[in-house]
Amino acid sequence: MSEEIPYKIYLSEKEIPTNWYNIRADMKNKPAPLLNPGTLQPLTFEELTPIFCEELVKQELDNDTPWIPIPEEVRNFYKMYRPSPLVRAYCLEKALGTPAKIYYKFEGNNTSGSHKLNSAIAQAYYAKKQGLKGVTTETGAGQWGTALSMACAYFGLDCKVYMVKVSYEQKPFRREVMRTYGASVTPSPSMTTEIGRKINAEYPGTSGSLGCAISEAVEAALNLDGYRYELGSVLNQVLLHQTIIGLETKAALDKYNIVPDTIIGCAGGGSNLGGLVSPFLGEKIRGEKDYQIIAVEPASCPSLTRGVFAYDFCDTGHVCPLAKMYTLGSEFIPSANHAGGLRYHGMTPILSQAFHDGFMEARSVEQTQVFEAATQFARVEGILPAPESSHAIRVAIDEALKCKETGEAKTIVFGLTGTGYFDLKAYAAYNDGNMNDYIPTDEDLQASINKIPHFPGNLA
Amino acid sequence: MSEEIPYKIYLSEKEIPTNWYNIRADMKNKPAPLLNPGTLQPLTFEELTPIFCEELVKQELDNDTPWIPIPEEVRNFYKMYRPSPLVRAYCLEKALGTPAKIYYKFEGNNTSGSHKLNSAIAQAYYAKKQGLKGVTTETGAGQWGTALSMACAYFGLDCKVYMVKVSYEQKPFRREVMRTYGASVTPSPSMTTEIGRKINAEYPGTSGSLGCAISEAVEAALNLDGYRYELGSVLNQVLLHQTIIGLETKAALDKYNIVPDTIIGCAGGGSNLGGLVSPFLGEKIRGEKDYQIIAVEPASCPSLTRGVFAYDFCDTGHVCPLAKMYTLGSEFIPSANHAGGLRYHGMTPILSQAFHDGFMEARSVEQTQVFEAATQFARVEGILPAPESSHAIRVAIDEALKCKETGEAKTIVFGLTGTGYFDLKAYAAYNDGNMNDYIPTDEDLQASINKIPHFPGNLA
Numbered sequence: 001m002s003e004e005i006p007y008k009i010y011l012s013e014k015e016i017p018t019n020w021y022n023i024r025a026d027m028k029n030k031p032a033p034l035l036n037p038g039t040l041q042p043l044t045f046e047e048l049t050p051i052f053c054e055e056l057v058k059q060e061l062d063n064d065t066p067w068i069p070i071p072e073e074v075r076n077f078y079k080m081y082r083p084s085p086l087v088r089a090y091c092l093e094k095a096l097g098t099p100a101k102i103y104y105k106f107e108g109n110n111t112s113g114s115h116k117l118n119s120a121i122a123q124a125y126y127a128k129k130q131g132l133k134g135v136t137t138e139t140g141a142g143q144w145g146t147a148l149s150m151a152c153a154y155f156g157l158d159c160k161v162y163m164v165k166v167s168y169e170q171k172p173f174r175r176e177v178m179r180t181y182g183a184s185v186t187p188s189p190s191m192t193t194e195i196g197r198k199i200n201a202e203y204p205g206t207s208g209s210l211g212c213a214i215s216e217a218v219e220a221a222l223n224l225d226g227y228r229y230e231l232g233s234v235l236n237q238v239l240l241h242q243t244i245i246g247l248e249t250k251a252a253l254d255k256y257n258i259v260p261d262t263i264i265g266c267a268g269g270g271s272n273l274g275g276l277v278s279p280f281l282g283e284k285i286r287g288e289k290d291y292q293i294i295a296v297e298p299a300s301c302p303s304l305t306r307g308v309f310a311y312d313f314c315d316t317g318h319v320c321p322l323a324k325m326y327t328l329g330s331e332f333i334p335s336a337n338h339a340g341g342l343r344y345h346g347m348t349p350i351l352s353q354a355f356h357d358g359f360m361e362a363r364s365v366e367q368t369q370v371f372e373a374a375t376q377f378a379r380v381e382g383i384l385p386a387p388e389s390s391h392a393i394r395v396a397i398d399e400a401l402k403c404k405e406t407g408e409a410k411t412i413v414f415g416l417t418g419t420g421y422f423d424l425k426a427y428a429a430y431n432d433g434n435m436n437d438y439i440p441t442d443e444d445l446q447a448s449i450n451k452i453p454h455f456p457g458n459l460a
Numbered sequence: 461m462s463e464e465i466p467y468k469i470y471l472s473e474k475e476i477p478t479n480w481y482n483i484r485a486d487m488k489n490k491p492a493p494l495l496n497p498g499t500l501q502p503l504t505f506e507e508l509t510p511i512f513c514e515e516l517v518k519q520e521l522d523n524d525t526p527w528i529p530i531p532e533e534v535r536n537f538y539k540m541y542r543p544s545p546l547v548r549a550y551c552l553e554k555a556l557g558t559p560a561k562i563y564y565k566f567e568g569n570n571t572s573g574s575h576k577l578n579s580a581i582a583q584a585y586y587a588k589k590q591g592l593k594g595v596t597t598e599t600g601a602g603q604w605g606t607a608l609s610m611a612c613a614y615f616g617l618d619c620k621v622y623m624v625k626v627s628y629e630q631k632p633f634r635r636e637v638m639r640t641y642g643a644s645v646t647p648s649p650s651m652t653t654e655i656g657r658k659i660n661a662e663y664p665g666t667s668g669s670l671g672c673a674i675s676e677a678v679e680a681a682l683n684l685d686g687y688r689y690e691l692g693s694v695l696n697q698v699l700l701h702q703t704i705i706g707l708e709t710k711a712a713l714d715k716y717n718i719v720p721d722t723i724i725g726c727a728g729g730g731s732n733l734g735g736l737v738s739p740f741l742g743e744k745i746r747g748e749k750d751y752q753i754i755a756v757e758p759a760s761c762p763s764l765t766r767g768v769f770a771y772d773f774c775d776t777g778h779v780c781p782l783a784k785m786y787t788l789g790s791e792f793i794p795s796a797n798h799a800g801g802l803r804y805h806g807m808t809p810i811l812s813q814a815f816h817d818g819f820m821e822a823r824s825v826e827q828t829q830v831f832e833a834a835t836q837f838a839r840v841e842g843i844l845p846a847p848e849s850s851h852a853i854r855v856a857i858d859e860a861l862k863c864k865e866t867g868e869a870k871t872i873v874f875g876l877t878g879t880g881y882f883d884l885k886a887y888a889a890y891n892d893g894n895m896n897d898y899i900p901t902d903e904d905l906q907a908s909i910n911k912i913p914h915f916p917g918n919l920a
Contacts, residue, residue: 006473007539013466079467080551080842091540091614109569111844111879153839154551173884177844179891180835375640379613382540384571384637419571421881424633431639 009252011083017247023278025066031349032324055126059237077121081110086252091380100403104416105249114418116147119241123230124151133226134158138213141340142174144232149183159183162216165208188213211316233269242275250279264414266391267295270348276415295362296391300438301334304362325352329448335438338426339387366437371430386418468545469712477707483738485526491809492784515586519697537581541570546712551840560863564876574878576607579701583690584611593686594618598673601800602634604692609643619643622676625668648673671776693729702735710739724874726851727755730808736875755822756851760898761794764822785812789908795898798886799847826897831890846878
């Protein structure tokens with residue numbers, strides 16, 4: 001083992017980046033704007049501010065400013081759990097017998113258990129600054145809801161979380177963390193909103209969906225005085241905040257003059273992946289450096305590898321704007337997959353555009369292989385990874401094993417987005433040999449893709 | 461806020477201590493030796509090595525060597541999750557409006573979720589070095605079993621965990637973490653040992669106890685070729701390994717020329733408290749410095765504040781040696797308390813002696829107050845603390861509020877031993893207003909204390 005590079009590269013607090021990086025400023029082909037589904041025209045500041053905080057709408061629409069200052073209050077909160085470590089996976093390398101050098105940026109060392117807190121604290125800050133009373137949001141598996149609850153507790157904001165009913169019932173501990181941070185958690189569909197009552201009437205006994213929870217959270221924000229809605233992925237503003245991950249990663253690598261060959265991240269809505277790769281992608285787009293950048297998605301929900309690049313709804317309830325992205329169709333229902341955070345039919349427009357332009361590749365992996373990698377990683381590196389993060393681990397191990405064959409000493413960096421402490425039902429299924437792999441058939445995918453709106457210019 | 465002292469003081473990996481500190485070498489009154497319950501004579505190396513690894517027995521019996529080298533293999537593992545941060549609780553200070561400066565040493569940033577890993581990896585290492593096949597142990601709430609499973613996975617040792625049946629059933633997720641690390645987990649009492657079968661026959665349907673699980677684990681180790689038993693608290697060897705906590709804390713404080721006034725830790729068996737305070741206690745015993753050192757225990761299990769200093773059994777099953785310690789009697793059954801890690805009838809002999817000699821004080825706190833402090837802490841400092849750790853938070857907040865009254869700017873350091881991610885049933889009870897405080901009556905305590913063995917010299 002090299003004595004020079006420590007197990008964990010920590011930046012000092014003074015080295016926490018002072019600006020987020022807005023990669024759109026460097027993209028030759030900008031991501032397509034969000035459209036008003038009624039008029040099919042780009043959404044304006046005026047149309048968006050009743051839903052989102054003003055400062056966040058500005059960030060959402062800003063395709064030009066490359067560096068956006070991180071407010072001091074947000075940086076102070078970051079100091080409580082950041083900089084996160086960039087870890088040299090010495091023990092994994094040894095176990096694999098690979099000449100590759102493997103690093104991972106670990107975002108799980110905070111109570112939300114994932115990178116979601118990076119954007120939650122920024123969004124809560126702007127809500128507070130605007131003088132709001134509180135915010136609403138939805139949560140599926142619970143990571144985002146937990147992160148926003150923590151952020152709101154810190155700034156003294158009310159936080160109303162609509163939690164997909166099946167998760168509310170099956171994940172009472174996640175719910176309890178949010179309550180401990182003072183959030184109110186409502187199972188969705190609920191009777192507190194018009195759309196919730198409508199869905200409950202149409203589908204009695206339904207266990208809910210993320211799309212429905214989004215619709216309820218948006219409705220609640222619009223109807224409550226002094227509230228706005230906040231979202232944890234997909235949007236440009238979220239990717240912007242998450243660039244803290246990649247900027248810290250790059251600063252830590254630079255400190256030791258390390259240039260990565262391959263950068264790997266798991267991809268659901270794209271917030272973690274976008275945050276991790278943005279600074280590297282920027283250099284690649286500007287033609288300064290070349291990196292292999294790999295998005296890893298579940299074979300059960302393969303938006304980049306098997307989807308189409310088109311305008312589509314962001315939610316299954318069709319209350320949200322249209323976004324141009326790689327999508328499986330907003331009515332695509334992913335088969336059961338334990339990586340709840342990756343079960344999204346689309347992909348953030350920024351990464352969709354970058355993928356379309358050939359700056360990034362994509363792989364899909366099956367669930368059992370993912371848990372095999374997760375277990376191997378946990379036993380030698382100590383950390384029990386989230387199922388989502390383990391998609392990246394799977395491909396990092398695959399790439400390191402290729403190096404073993406070729407003898408190449410590549411430098412591989414992957415994002416370890418979070419911990420698996422609330423995902424132990426999935427680990428139990430794997431440990432018991434009861435895990436199944438679900439891959440949608442071509443017919444199923446085509447049926448869903450056929451339902452994407454066919455307005456002029458779409459799916460040309 | 462001071463610009464000079466960062467939120468988190470991290471040592472570099474090179475600054476990880478190279479030796480554990482054996483405080484017994486500096487104690488004028490040594491802790492009394494473990495006794496053979498049959499002969500009432502001090503247990504010898506030969507009597508202990510069939511149960512424990514040889515190197516660990518040497519450490520257990522060594523009252524003279526002040527510094528014991530940390531093997532390189534153990535230090536390498538430490539580098540994966542250590543040095544742990546010493547955090548300046550700026551946000552808690554602000555929320556309390558206190559002039560006090562509050563620091564906490566956070567041991568929860570590893571998958572075992574607590575400080576237990578510090579000793580587990582050392583014990584697994586010595587087992588591996590001795591050429592053993594595996595180890596056995598018991599676990600109650602699950603932290604120790606998880607830590608030992610992780611350590612055994614790293615060194616490729618088999619790990620057999622006897623888990624108190626009620627926890628096995630109520631905490632399936634803890635069990636699953638251990639299985640993921642390759643451990644076999646057996647609910648205790650089981651039918652795999654003589655004592656387990658006996659207890660099952662005598663008490664059909666019993667949900668088990670830590671005492672019974674210890675007895676089964678010891679029996680299993682004695683009957684299996686190439687196995688030894690390992691324990692996560694109380695023993696001198698465990699306190700020795702845990703001094704990594706206090707040594708790092710002291711090094712971090714020294715780096716900024718900070719001298720604490722008050723050092724606070726929660727106390728169950730005493731492994732965390734002993735590890736945190738040893739370097740400071742050593743200076744106090746040697747007359748070099750004065751510190752206020754406070755042990756915090758639950759009012760439901762008040763061994764230091766309401767127990768007696770006497771030789772007693774370490775386990776309810778009475779298969780273990782006699783230890784001289786503050787005890788409530790080995791048959792004391794603590795009322796339901798959500799801090800499972802603090803429900804021990806006794807206190808490690810080292811700290812018992814130090815308390816007896818006036819070098820440490822003790823406080824007992826009630827459960828509802830503890831969760832009130834935990835919630836307050838979580839909302840401003842981000843981290844969701846374990847119920848055990850929250851006992852220390854309670855007293856740290858109390859002391860900081862006293863400073864607010866007196867205007868003193870004391871420096872308070874406390875140990876944050878772990879996270880509460882597997883304790884959310886307890887948080888739910890608190891959030892729902894269903895938490896009760898249980899304080900044993902004088903009569904109950906006296907009845908239990910009266911059962912402590914009355915051999916000559918005891919309870920003089």
